[in-house]
Amino acid sequence: MNLLPIALDAATQAGQLIKSNFGSDLTVNEMQRHDIKLELDVRSQKLITEIILKNDPTHAILGEEEGDIGGDGDVEWIVDPIDGTVNYYFNIPHFCVSIAARDRHTKETLLGVIHDPMMNETWSVVKGGPPMLNGKPITVSNRATMAEAVVTVGFSKSKSALDLGFERYKRIAYEVRKTRMLGSAALALAYIASGRLDAYVEEQISLWDIAAGVMLVEAAGGKVSTSPSTVKPGTMFICASNGKLPIEPYL
Known part of the structure; x- marks a missing residue:
C-alpha cells in the first residue's frame, strides 16, 4: 500500500x-x-x-x-x-x-x-x-560556521529542563548570527530541512513532535541526534542541524 x-x-x-x-x-x-x-x-x-x-x-x-x-x-x-x-x-x-x-x-x-x-x-x-x-x-543549508548560523532553541515544560535550556542558550547565543524561539518542534525540523534554519536543540521532546521532521532533516542531508532526556522519562533530548555546523561543543 x-x-x-x-x-x-x-x-x-x-x-x-x-x-x-x-x-x-x-x-x-x-x-x-x-x-x-x-x-x-x-x-x-x-x-x-x-x-x-x-x-x-x-x-x-x-x-x-x-x-x-x-x-x-x-x-x-x-x-x-x-x-x-x-x-x-x-x-x-x-x-x-x-x-x-x-x-x-x-x-x-x-x-x-x-x-x-x-x-x-x-x-x-x-x-x-x-x-x-x-x-x-529541498536541501539543508551550506552554512558551516556558528557565526553564520540561525539556530532555534526550544524551552521545555519543567524547571529542570528550562534551567538546562537557559545555560545552553547562553552558550549558543553568543556565537551565532541569530537565535529564534518559534514554538513548534516539527516546523523547526522542517525549516532545517529547507535551509531556513541551521540547527535546533531542545532538552525534552516527545516522539510525535519530531518523528516526521527527523526523517526530513536526514533525507535533506542534515544530522539528528537524540538521547533519553535527563529530566523526564519517556522524552528525548534532540539536536538537529544541517550536518555542517559545529554545534556539539555548545551542547
Missing part, C-alpha cells in the same frame, strides 16, 4: 479543520503551567485516526491525544494533531500537523509529512526518496 497519499490527505484535512477554527473561541481541556491542551487537538487527532483506519484498520496509531490505538498490523503511525498548540491558542500563526509512519517491528520510519495550513506549506518524504516542500526537492 502506498502510504503517502493517506498521510497527505489526513494532514490536509486536519489542517483545514484547525485553520478554520483559528482565532475563534476555543475549548481548553487542560491549562498547564507551560502548556495548553485544547479540545481541538482531540478533534484533529480523531479526524486523522478515522482517515488512516478507514484505509487499513490493522494499522496502529500512536498519537499525542489518544495514546496507542488501532490494530496490530505492521504499520504504526505517529501523529501530532497540532504541533504548536500554545501558539495556536494565542493566535500566533505558527503551528502544523505532523504525521509519520514506521515499521512497527523494526521501528524504521517509512514516511513523514508536516503540513502548515496557515502558510499552505507541506513537507513530505518517503523512505529512499528526496524530501519535498510543496512538491519541490
Whole structure:
C-alpha cells in the first residue's frame, strides 16, 4: 500500500479543520503551567485516526491525544494533531500537523509529512526518496560556521529542563548570527530541512513532535541526534542541524 497519499490527505484535512477554527473561541481541556491542551487537538487527532483506519484498520496509531490505538498490523503511525498548540491558542500563526509512519517491528520510519495550513506549506518524504516542500526537492543549508548560523532553541515544560535550556542558550547565543524561539518542534525540523534554519536543540521532546521532521532533516542531508532526556522519562533530548555546523561543543 502506498502510504503517502493517506498521510497527505489526513494532514490536509486536519489542517483545514484547525485553520478554520483559528482565532475563534476555543475549548481548553487542560491549562498547564507551560502548556495548553485544547479540545481541538482531540478533534484533529480523531479526524486523522478515522482517515488512516478507514484505509487499513490493522494499522496502529500512536498519537499525542489518544495514546496507542488501532490494530496490530505492521504499520504504526505517529501523529501530532497540532504541533504548536500554545501558539495556536494565542493566535500566533505558527503551528502544523505532523504525521509519520514506521515499521512497527523494526521501528524504521517509512514516511513523514508536516503540513502548515496557515502558510499552505507541506513537507513530505518517503523512505529512499528526496524530501519535498510543496512538491519541490529541498536541501539543508551550506552554512558551516556558528557565526553564520540561525539556530532555534526550544524551552521545555519543567524547571529542570528550562534551567538546562537557559545555560545552553547562553552558550549558543553568543556565537551565532541569530537565535529564534518559534514554538513548534516539527516546523523547526522542517525549516532545517529547507535551509531556513541551521540547527535546533531542545532538552525534552516527545516522539510525535519530531518523528516526521527527523526523517526530513536526514533525507535533506542534515544530522539528528537524540538521547533519553535527563529530566523526564519517556522524552528525548534532540539536536538537529544541517550536518555542517559545529554545534556539539555548545551542547
